[in-house]
Amino acid sequence: MLLIYCPYCEEERSELEFRQAGDAHIARPTNMTEMTDEEFEAFFFLRDNVKGLTYERWRHLNGCGRFFNAARDTVSDKFVTTYKAGLPKPDISTLRPATEAIVETYEATESDAK
Amino acid sequence: MADLIGADLATRTPPLAGFHGGSGAASLSAATPATRLSLRAKPDAVSALSLALGLSLPTRSKTSASGHGRHALWLGPDEWLVIDENGADLTTAVASSGVLHSATDISHRNTAVIVKGRGAEVAINGGCPQDLSLAVFPVGACSRTVLGKAEIVLLRTAEDTFRVECWRSFAPYVSGLLNEAAEDAGN
Numbered sequence: 001m002l003l004i005y006c007p008y009c010e011e012e013r014s015e016l017e018f019r020q021a022g023d024a025h026i027a028r029p030t031n032m033t034e035m036t037d038e039e040f041e042a043f044f045f046l047r048d049n050v051k052g053l054t055y056e057r058w059r060h061l062n063g064c065g066r067f068f069n070a071a072r073d074t075v076s077d078k079f080v081t082t083y084k085a086g087l088p089k090p091d092i093s094t095l096r097p098a099t100e101a102i103v104e105t106y107e108a109t110e111s112d113a114k
Numbered sequence: 115m116a117d118l119i120g121a122d123l124a125t126r127t128p129p130l131a132g133f134h135g136g137s138g139a140a141s142l143s144a145a146t147p148a149t150r151l152s153l154r155a156k157p158d159a160v161s162a163l164s165l166a167l168g169l170s171l172p173t174r175s176k177t178s179a180s181g182h183g184r185h186a187l188w189l190g191p192d193e194w195l196v197i198d199e200n201g202a203d204l205t206t207a208v209a210s211s212g213v214l215h216s217a218t219d220i221s222h223r224n225t226a227v228i229v230k231g232r233g234a235e236v237a238i239n240g241g242c243p244q245d246l247s248l249a250v251f252p253v254g255a256c257s258r259t260v261l262g263k264a265e266i267v268l269l270r271t272a273e274d275t276f277r278v279e280c281w282r283s284f285a286p287y288v289s290g291l292l293n294e295a296a297e298d299a300g301n
Contacts, residue, residue: 001243008175008190008191009175009176010175011175011176013243013244013259014243014244016243016260017243017259017260062258062259062260062265063190063257063258063259064175064189064190064191064193064258065189065190065193065258066190066191
């Protein structure tokens with residue numbers, strides 16, 4: 001079971017209390033009436049689905065109920081850090097240890113996939 | 115019309131009326147009916163609301179304030195659950211505060227199970243992932259969390275006693291799950 005640090009409860013809680021809520025740091029356009037359909041589609045539907053470090057919104061649904069942001073690795077499922085909603089993206093390089101252990105995923109150990 | 119006088123009109127049946135269960139290690143009982151308030155307010159209204167309720171609303175996570183059968187539980191940075199076991203009119207009490215807030219009477223939405231005994235922690239941990247050891251969850255600690263598939267609000271009222279608040283429609287599920295876990299807690 002994953003433990004996720006809630007920046008509002010200031011405590012690690014079980015993943016069972018949390019819900020993922022999509023990508024973080026997506027600014028809502030201020031000129032929505034002037035946008036083309038393609039621009040709106042890009043804002044509304046298109047997401048990067050990155051492999052590796054990603055920034056997501058999470059909600060402590062069965063806890064304090066607050067939305068917050070998390071930097072998470074989609075390969076290892078590791079939460080690098082969590083921070084309150086509204087704060088800018090944190091500098092991950094200062095948070096990650098210099099020598100990071102290799103995550104034993106299938107891609108890393110068995111296959112040729114890159 | 116005269117026939118109606120004295121006839122059995124609709125009567126309110128509390129959820130879990132007369133419920134008792136559990137084991138020697140953790141006994142379960144239905145809490146007495148109480149009035150409850152879901153209270154939301156910004157930080158600048160906290161002191162006036164505290165004065166109106168006669169309790170200082172907690173502002174740190176997982177803490178509560180209790181006195182004279184009334185409890186104020188921190189649920190979120192701007193959200194509290196207020197419980198009055200004496201049935202006092204909480205809505206009127208907070209309305210007299212004169213500050214901006216949102217108060218919803220949820221007296222009949224919630225019900226509560228009292229879990230008591232040396233196995234109370236184990237019984238609740240049968241469906242709840244929180245660390246309930248005394249060091250992390252001391253007397254007076256409270257938290258909204260999950261019990262199996264249901265959302266609950268936990269309040270530790272004594273070292274061996276917990277109040278488990280749940281929505282009334284989840285009461286059969288919550289009491290049933292706690293009953294099973296309480297039997298396991300004895301072993």
